[in-house]
Amino acid sequence: FNNSRSLHFFLAAWPVVGIWFTALGISTMAFNLNGFNFNQSVVDSQGRVINTWADIINRANLGMEVMHERNAHNFPLDL
Structure with a gap:
């Protein structure tokens, strides 16, 4: 990272994106969309x-x- 602002943005955005994708995966499995x-x-x-x-x-x-x-x-x- 070339400056601390981009580092802190990455450190803040990475868990948020991970939580979003986890919620998307859980809701996909909850509605049984794995077999279509x-x-x-x-x-x-x-x-x-x-x-x-x-x-x-x-x-x-x-x-x-x-x-x-x-x-x-x-x-x-x-x-």
């Missing part, structure tokens, strides 16, 4: 998605995974 996969397998030259059977199976697997999670809010089934 929205990657499509085939995209044409203009960026449009060409759906394949793998995409349909992937979407079905996501649905079954979410329905079997304990912390998922399955609104119609929890009444």
Whole structure:
């Protein structure tokens, strides 16, 4: 660091950024966002998605995974 002002700014900002990213990670895991996969397998030259059977199976697997999670809010089934 070339002066004490930049050093003190770094020492003050680094824990704040760490706390922000920790809160972001905890909230991500709390809402079960670790198992989602929205990657499509085939995209044409203009960026449009060409759906394949793998995409349909992937979407079905996501649905079954979410329905079997304990912390998922399955609104119609929890009444």
